[in-house]
Amino acid sequence: xxxxxxxxxxxxxxxxxxxxxxxxxxxxxxxxxxxxxxxxxxxxxxxxxxxxxxxxxxxxxxxxxxxxxxxxxxxxx
Numbered sequence: 001x002x003x004x005x006x007x008x009x010x011x012x013x014x015x016x017x018x019x020x021x022x023x024x025x026x027x028x029x030x031x032x033x034x035x036x037x038x039x040x041x042x043x044x045x046x047x048x049x050x051x052x053x054x055x056x057x058x059x060x061x062x063x064x065x066x067x068x069x070x071x072x073x074x075x076x077x
Contacts, residue, residue, distance in 0.1 A: 013067045017053075027052045034068070047075050 017023050018031050030052040034045035046068045054064045061076035 014049075014069065017067070023053075024056050027056055031068070043070070043072070046070050047072070050075065 014031050018028050030049035034049045037045040050064045050068045054061050
């Protein structure tokens with residue numbers, strides 16, 4: 001199940017992350033791309049941004065997915 005429904009992403013930390021000095025330029029770029037993506041591509045773009053955050057921060061996969069507003073735990077498999 002995903003928290004993202006159509007173009008309404010529910011709660012997301014994306015706006016805070018793109019302005020945080022603690023987030024790398026690569027992760028910010030992926031987050032901005034996800035934010036700008038059309039609704040039909042947004043879930044894939046958010047998963048991509050989550051992968052970048054996960055690889056750069058070492059946070060648990062599920063935590064990173066929740067941070068970007070997703071609850072699709074299958075992306076961690």
